[in-house]
Amino acid sequence: MEKIKVGILGATGAVGQRFIQLLENHPWFEVSFLVASQKSAGKLYKDAVKWKLETPIPEKVKDLFIYDISNLNTNGAKILFSGLDSSVAGEVEEFYAKNGYIIISNSKNHRMVENVPLLIPEINYEHINLIKHQNYKGAIITNPNCSATFFTLVCGILNKKWPIELINVVTMQAISGAGYPGIASYDILGNVVPYISGEESKMETEPQKMMGKLDNGKIIYENIIISASANRVAVIDGHTESVSISFKEGVPTIEELKNELRNFESPIFKMNLPTAVKFPVRVMEEEDRPQPRLDINFEKGMAVSVGRIRKDNIFDYKMTILGHNTIKGAAGAAILNAELFVYLFNEKLK
């Protein structure tokens, strides 16, 4: 089978690099088109990028030319992954969507726009049908904020069976979430920074849309009250979340709750999407897990780990949730969204 050509918007940035790394041996996709800012446009990728990942730059991408953000000659790529900075993502993504391209975006700009799907496909893949109501010749599909992803996946599974009323989440987030150069070493080494700009409001609003129901081409937001506190810690990759939840009614036993999570089979797994994981949540029983250093790479970073599930004095339950912020929380999530799009809307690529 001939691979589907794809492009990367924001190819030299932290998320762009992760896209390129994860797509290196992707069975469906092949990177053929790169876009970056003025500073890098006009150069070869290997000359423009300050590559920061543990695996080398893929050979096939090294010598790709970098185009600027208004280029429509995409070398056959119809799907464009966007890791653009939010300062430009809004305009650039719309430009390409209007011109017929499928934008699979990790940026925040369009996430809360009415007709734009905001997907954690394990819990709301059907939201992708919102694109039928978009006014673009192409489409825009988004994945959520990394910190919102992990607890929303867990809560979204539970919420289908036992409606949730309250979620309190306190995060300990990795530095890679801030991009590159991101946070100065002088600020975070041996330290905790109890603030991440804009992060808490994303965690408090995106989940309602994601857990909402698609009804007549619109999302009816789920009515859950969320409180989020975001902290940065000296961890490279992996966001740890201390999460407390209360149910509206019908509180499950702790074993019911664990079983629901550990037995939850991703509904998109049977579509044979290359990046989909059958059991997207791992329930850990060790008293001191999950931990970012030991657990983020479970299922190649596409699953979420939950541990320390226990009864709470104030809420019904509390637990620790961990996910890989630049894979399941960013580039990997977007790639899964693209696979879902190809599976369901294959004709759009013709």
Place this chain on the structure above:
Amino acid sequence: MEKIKVGILGATGAVGQRFIQLLENHPWFEVSFLVASQKSAGKLYKDAVKWKLETPIPEKVKDLFIYDISNLNTNGAKILFSGLDSSVAGEVEEFYAKNGYIIISNSKNHRMVENVPLLIPEINYEHINLIKHQNYKGAIITNPNCSATFFTLVCGILNKKWPIELINVVTMQAISGAGYPGIASYDILGNVVPYISGEESKMETEPQKMMGKLDNGKIIYENIIISASANRVAVIDGHTESVSISFKEGVPTIEELKNELRNFESPIFKMNLPTAVKFPVRVMEEEDRPQPRLDINFEKGMAVSVGRIRKDNIFDYKMTILGHNTIKGAAGAAILNAELFVYLFNEKLK
């Protein structure tokens, strides 16, 4: 004035070292007696200790002889600071208390015992009168778990004016809280460990005693529901706490709440205790403070910093609280307790 001679139980441990450091130039106290385990007993302090603090071993302590834990020849010391490991603290502290010594303990063993004062003297110094009801010839006075200290000081101040119903606290705790050698570097470097043995239950129970009222020689526990989640992070000193609170009734405005904290004058400050701080809580307005690296040494580590005070979606307010875990949360707290004892029960030392 001649200084009061004091001893250190557990002199070579992490808390013991901090006692010795903080007492180096203390205007009232002078270290004259050291006790440690079999391994160190019989040696000079400088030969037995693996000193781990940034200032050198005080000259006067270097050559003190280390006694074993059943020695009653205390070289004139009547007040004994205990940084003993909880595996031996119970028995050893009682032994000395029975023999007429005043035990100022940082260990957990006697904290929840009925007639033992558990003090954050800024909010409950009158609890020290519990010692009148002890059956020791001497006395045992304790300070709380380090993580319990910081939010209880803040909540204790507020609770006097606006009774608190709920406290949810998620900690990011420094490695020095685990003593020495404590947590292996392989476990915490670039990592978060979402578990600290026994810590959460201390945080959920000690505050009710500390915020309780002394009535007829007994403490009537305060009725507040507390939920605590403890995490270890790669920070040397300083526990950061993400705290949410709800009041029973009469919710203050945010300005009332901040003013109450920032204007709270420690009732023991007027006693002229050397270690007492006039304003034990600092309210910070910067959006990204407090941070352990920048803020733990405020008021020589004896004050607590509070920042990011804001309205919450679930609770009434949430905020970030920071304290120095081995000073205000351990050795410094004990020294303040000793000063309080000397001020109020001076005759007992005769």
Place this chain on the structure above:
Amino acid sequence: MEKIKVGILGATGAVGQRFIQLLENHPWFEVSFLVASQKSAGKLYKDAVKWKLETPIPEKVKDLFIYDISNLNTNGAKILFSGLDSSVAGEVEEFYAKNGYIIISNSKNHRMVENVPLLIPEINYEHINLIKHQNYKGAIITNPNCSATFFTLVCGILNKKWPIELINVVTMQAISGAGYPGIASYDILGNVVPYISGEESKMETEPQKMMGKLDNGKIIYENIIISASANRVAVIDGHTESVSISFKEGVPTIEELKNELRNFESPIFKMNLPTAVKFPVRVMEEEDRPQPRLDINFEKGMAVSVGRIRKDNIFDYKMTILGHNTIKGAAGAAILNAELFVYLFNEKLK
């Protein structure tokens, strides 16, 4: 082909765990026998081990029984990998060697013994023939100290062409080199410790043996003067070495030197050993490489990276050398030695 059964001595320790991880899908070897200290003996592996690696315990090993160190019923294993602590390795390894087992040891105890091969097989695989002169029914084969491995591989290649006179090496070593629990976090977080017990003398003596020539069943030590200074830094895996060298005569040009390293083909690669790498040295041209976080996993941790090769004011050249201390510097090295043994002495396993 049926796999060769192997055992692990010291199975629960840091090196033992790495052995088990690296052998999980090994095409030749299958772990069938585990030995550990009294504390763990008699338990199942999954119950005894405090597993610290990022991949889960291999399924096939989880339920293996742990034997104590005098057990000769090895469940078919004839090759025994030793990650034993040096306090017991000497005796235990000899015990098994005398009883006919092939000991592939990472421990220091036998490295400098006359008839024991000390192998970096890329440069001295023929030393393995020393085992013909051992008085064991079985044999003992060793790999060097991790820090000695990396610069000796590089210098060993160069020394064959241009005899080396002096080597000055200053290391910045990862914490995993200290085993588990190893160095306390309180000692190394945000710190450098300029001392590692016994390390410098190993680096100053083992290379002479390894670069020596096998002559009539004896090693004639190479005459090179080495000075080593060992430092511990806050890195999980990967030893970085700042190395300066002078040649005895015939100094190569910088390009000759780089070409010799980058084109050096491992003589054991053509034996088709599963763990052998064709080009065991990578020469990097970026001015700020190699770095442990980015470069230790090159060739699955079995190659060494060299960068910043430049002329020196005192020595002829200086450079930065990096290797994965628990793979190429320990467990991976031992596995390669075992493969070499199987290739050359296959009949001994019958």
Place this chain on the structure above:
Amino acid sequence: MEKIKVGILGATGAVGQRFIQLLENHPWFEVSFLVASQKSAGKLYKDAVKWKLETPIPEKVKDLFIYDISNLNTNGAKILFSGLDSSVAGEVEEFYAKNGYIIISNSKNHRMVENVPLLIPEINYEHINLIKHQNYKGAIITNPNCSATFFTLVCGILNKKWPIELINVVTMQAISGAGYPGIASYDILGNVVPYISGEESKMETEPQKMMGKLDNGKIIYENIIISASANRVAVIDGHTESVSISFKEGVPTIEELKNELRNFESPIFKMNLPTAVKFPVRVMEEEDRPQPRLDINFEKGMAVSVGRIRKDNIFDYKMTILGHNTIKGAAGAAILNAELFVYLFNEKLK
């Protein structure tokens, strides 16, 4: 006595902040004038600075107005400390020097200029007389690169008694040396970066000037061969140096060498300079010291610690040297230079 008014060029930067911190309670100097780049000029200091030190902004400086770099209305300040970035320091420092100001600079720009003193006053305070040969109405006085400072102080003391021939130095440098924001956390957390731009050449050239002799208004450079390798490690403050030295002739015994260092009395101490330390070198005997976390604050960061002094296989001796890079290696060094200037050239301030 009325204090001498001083200004800070580059007041908002990392070195500028350290100047302001260290001068807070200085007995001779009082900060009255601040200069910073366009971005900050025109604002009050407290509004422009992103303060990063553990002590609060001094009250007296908080509300000082920030001027731009061509302002000559210095509010009475005649001595100007420069922590300017090297991209502008050259021009700005000359501008002020020409206009009669005494520039005490930490920047590299003028260090190697013929008539500019490059001072470690403990070993070469008489070099300050070079200013008599400057063509400025004012003067420029510099202190060396931080990494050059520490080993040059130690070697400079030894060299006076036993001439040194060779110095090999490998550094492990703190992140604060890179200024703010400096090195990205993503680059250094859990890592070593074996390269610091421009650092090695400063370490290889500045010492010859500093150890040189002042002869007829010129410095005759000392003839010592130096090789430097610079590494960045995850440490906040404190550069650790692994140093090897050979003497030209007359090698001292190890005890002679240690005694020379530990008994070396700073020749400027008797001038009663507030920042001068009597014994600027501490010799440590513990096998694992000095360490940045424990030892940088010795003598308020103005002394250098030396440990692990031992015989070497290649050089005569090797040792570990540690200094506080932003105090003795930067701002503290400059303040000491200013004190020396005031002591010797007091009339110039009239």
